Amino acid sequence: MVYDILDETTIVPYLLSIDIVQRFFGTNNLKASEIGDGNLNYVYIVRAVDEPEKALIVKQAVPYLRIAGDGYPLSRERMTYEIRSLQIYNELISDNVPDVLYADEAMSIVVMHYLAEHIIMREGMIDAVVYPNFAAHMGEFLAQTLFKTSSLYLKSTAKRQMMGQFVGNSELCALTETFVFTAPYMEHETNEIDPLIETEAKALREDNDFKTAMLALKYRFMNQSDALLHGDLHTGSIMINTEETFVIDSEFAFYGPFGFDIGALIGNLVMSWVSHFERSKDTAYQAWILETVIALYATFETRFLALWKSTEQSALVEKGFIDAEGLNAYQKTFMHNILQESIGFAGAKISRRQLGIAGVADIRGIEEPESRARAEKMALSIGIHLVKNYRSMTSIHDLTDYLKEMK
Amino acid sequence: MVYDILDETTIVPYLLSIDIVQRFFGTNNLKASEIGDGNLNYVYIVRAVDEPEKALIVKQAVPYLRIAGDGYPLSRERMTYEIRSLQIYNELISDNVPDVLYADEAMSIVVMHYLAEHIIMREGMIDAVVYPNFAAHMGEFLAQTLFKTSSLYLKSTAKRQMMGQFVGNSELCALTETFVFTAPYMEHETNEIDPLIETEAKALREDNDFKTAMLALKYRFMNQSDALLHGDLHTGSIMINTEETFVIDSEFAFYGPFGFDIGALIGNLVMSWVSHFERSKDTAYQAWILETVIALYATFETRFLALWKSTEQSALVEKGFIDAEGLNAYQKTFMHNILQESIGFAGAKISRRQLGIAGVADIRGIEEPESRARAEKMALSIGIHLVKNYRSMTSIHDLTDYLKEMK
Numbered sequence: 001m002v003y004d005i006l007d008e009t010t011i012v013p014y015l016l017s018i019d020i021v022q023r024f025f026g027t028n029n030l031k032a033s034e035i036g037d038g039n040l041n042y043v044y045i046v047r048a049v050d051e052p053e054k055a056l057i058v059k060q061a062v063p064y065l066r067i068a069g070d071g072y073p074l075s076r077e078r079m080t081y082e083i084r085s086l087q088i089y090n091e092l093i094s095d096n097v098p099d100v101l102y103a104d105e106a107m108s109i110v111v112m113h114y115l116a117e118h119i120i121m122r123e124g125m126i127d128a129v130v131y132p133n134f135a136a137h138m139g140e141f142l143a144q145t146l147f148k149t150s151s152l153y154l155k156s157t158a159k160r161q162m163m164g165q166f167v168g169n170s171e172l173c174a175l176t177e178t179f180v181f182t183a184p185y186m187e188h189e190t191n192e193i194d195p196l197i198e199t200e201a202k203a204l205r206e207d208n209d210f211k212t213a214m215l216a217l218k219y220r221f222m223n224q225s226d227a228l229l230h231g232d233l234h235t236g237s238i239m240i241n242t243e244e245t246f247v248i249d250s251e252f253a254f255y256g257p258f259g260f261d262i263g264a265l266i267g268n269l270v271m272s273w274v275s276h277f278e279r280s281k282d283t284a285y286q287a288w289i290l291e292t293v294i295a296l297y298a299t300f301e302t303r304f305l306a307l308w309k310s311t312e313q314s315a316l317v318e319k320g321f322i323d324a325e326g327l328n329a330y331q332k333t334f335m336h337n338i339l340q341e342s343i344g345f346a347g348a349k350i351s352r353r354q355l356g357i358a359g360v361a362d363i364r365g366i367e368e369p370e371s372r373a374r375a376e377k378m379a380l381s382i383g384i385h386l387v388k389n390y391r392s393m394t395s396i397h398d399l400t401d402y403l404k405e406m407k
Numbered sequence: 408m409v410y411d412i413l414d415e416t417t418i419v420p421y422l423l424s425i426d427i428v429q430r431f432f433g434t435n436n437l438k439a440s441e442i443g444d445g446n447l448n449y450v451y452i453v454r455a456v457d458e459p460e461k462a463l464i465v466k467q468a469v470p471y472l473r474i475a476g477d478g479y480p481l482s483r484e485r486m487t488y489e490i491r492s493l494q495i496y497n498e499l500i501s502d503n504v505p506d507v508l509y510a511d512e513a514m515s516i517v518v519m520h521y522l523a524e525h526i527i528m529r530e531g532m533i534d535a536v537v538y539p540n541f542a543a544h545m546g547e548f549l550a551q552t553l554f555k556t557s558s559l560y561l562k563s564t565a566k567r568q569m570m571g572q573f574v575g576n577s578e579l580c581a582l583t584e585t586f587v588f589t590a591p592y593m594e595h596e597t598n599e600i601d602p603l604i605e606t607e608a609k610a611l612r613e614d615n616d617f618k619t620a621m622l623a624l625k626y627r628f629m630n631q632s633d634a635l636l637h638g639d640l641h642t643g644s645i646m647i648n649t650e651e652t653f654v655i656d657s658e659f660a661f662y663g664p665f666g667f668d669i670g671a672l673i674g675n676l677v678m679s680w681v682s683h684f685e686r687s688k689d690t691a692y693q694a695w696i697l698e699t700v701i702a703l704y705a706t707f708e709t710r711f712l713a714l715w716k717s718t719e720q721s722a723l724v725e726k727g728f729i730d731a732e733g734l735n736a737y738q739k740t741f742m743h744n745i746l747q748e749s750i751g752f753a754g755a756k757i758s759r760r761q762l763g764i765a766g767v768a769d770i771r772g773i774e775e776p777e778s779r780a781r782a783e784k785m786a787l788s789i790g791i792h793l794v795k796n797y798r799s800m801t802s803i804h805d806l807t808d809y810l811k812e813m814k
Contacts, residue, residue: 150630151626151629156577156580156581156584156629157577157578160574160576160580161575163574164574164575167571167574168567168568168571170563170566170567171564173563173567174563174564174722177722178725182725182728183725186725186728187727208729208730208732208733208736211728211729211733212729212733212736212740215723215724215728215729215737216737216740219723222563222722222723223557223558223631223632224630224631225630225631225632315581315584315629316622316625316629317622318585318589318593320593320594321589321593321618321622322615322618322619322622323615325615326615326618329619330619330622333619333623
């Protein structure tokens, strides 16, 4: 199929031309509505008119940034990487990603089951909703997706082949390189800095200790090809309810450092924790968030190690190369490094959200300016601390203990 | 052109069908002779019968390991990576790679200028020949090729595009993973262990400190995508005379850690140094080798940093992100890491050559068994020391000082 931008009208005949979609609906009487909440892409919900609970999500990438218009070109091939990563995730941990009914790389389209009973996690956390299964689900998701796409599990050729499927996603990697690791800490036209924290922002622009640490993290992001990452795993990329957890929006997928997805999630949990000093002032909810950070990391670590210990042969560790005692020692150092790196990336994610183009609603959405500025300052000081000190952290409790002592 | 294996007869009409080759010779009267010294490929010298000084080298990869026959399949696409890397090297530092007259990825063929007045460096070093320009040439080669294919120089997209050209070279990477980092240190059918050093080999197979350090080096080789590497840069991949230095045989090219090519070269120089305790017993030659290790590394480091300091803008360091003082501090840590990693990889290269399938002629070619075993033991103990202790090295002199104290 030749690429063509669809709209609410043309999308219906397009879908009806796909057997599996037609069988899903069992009728030709469909209605498409643009949801319109995507920054990058067009997203439609398509329903059977006579049975509106029969619904699918259709997402199409356009060759520009949807929110900014066609004056801001952005390669639509980003959808290719979302499709490929979704397919891999579906094989590895299907309970935590939407079912993909149909995908078309040439049309930059993916058709997925509609998640009717779930909301964006960030919105739930703004309302102080507890998600009791989140830590277990996402700890497992991180362990499965990171371990099973790495050279700790795959054969050498299989790992390089999978890497080859994502090495072309350079445009979205470059966005992260600019907007997470660079622009927020220098004079840059895209920054959006609250005038009430300009003093702190200026001090950071002159802080070489922070900048050299940030360069080291950016260097790892660019050159460390540990595993297939989601690449943008914040609480806005998770659809959730108290039972289920789904990861969406993986167009940033690429081979990068283990700690990046973990750090993104932890960083966003920490920002929610900060926001509730100003929003709900619900200390029980904040305590749940810190327990969740610990449980998320503990689940990831336990499951990742369990997968490793049950893998007799991989590209890295050939069967018979090393005995259990030696492997244990190697794993200990290895996991220690993932922990530190995760905390470093969490710090980068927190810092950039206070100064750069894309703030988080948890904090930027606080209406009262002084209150918002207090949250921004607190988050920024946490981010800076983590970026500068992640190499001295030895346990996830070092992070939560540091946070508990902040007040 | 459809792939077809050529021979001494069919190669002439093939070459005459290529305009640039025909113009080079200016005659149809050519004679091809197989050189027959390639382990992997067929290599021919083709001369004009009436002007035999007009000569080209033609190298064709076959879909198996040439030395072992078609029972040992090996993808002929390795030639694709040799061609691509040669073309990049020709752009970056044309004085130190053969001129490529013609290349054909579909035929797995490359046609290069013949280096009539140069020999394989390993053979020269066995005969204790001094190469006064080697350190300057190869230090520059390493600086140019490593710096200018990295994210310290290229834009983000350009670097990922170049990486994409080599990510498919998984078969040859897997050979290195097995034969450099794994098999020599475990029971493995491919090992070739001198019975006179079986005690040392056995002790190493039980040495977990060595094995965990080797896993860390192997992990970096597999997952660190710093720069385009030659991938097999030993003294057998260098054609040399006292004036000129040419790098050949880059079919192992891939994106890997900065220190790997540097370490391969240093490791091979150190093995030559070891061999001359038994071969020439020429202490002046050995002193030249150690001076060359220092000069090679110093040239690399000086030139790499000079290239970096003259680069105002790269994927990693955006113009205006950090001031000179901050960048200096970052560069110091960065270069320190390259030094240590290079010494670690040197240790891996030295160790594997004593135990694994591919020994070096410098040492394995020593005829008297006791003498050969002394050299093997000395080299192995050096390799082990470097693999275990590279993280404590702070200067290239730490390596040469350690060597000088060995006797």
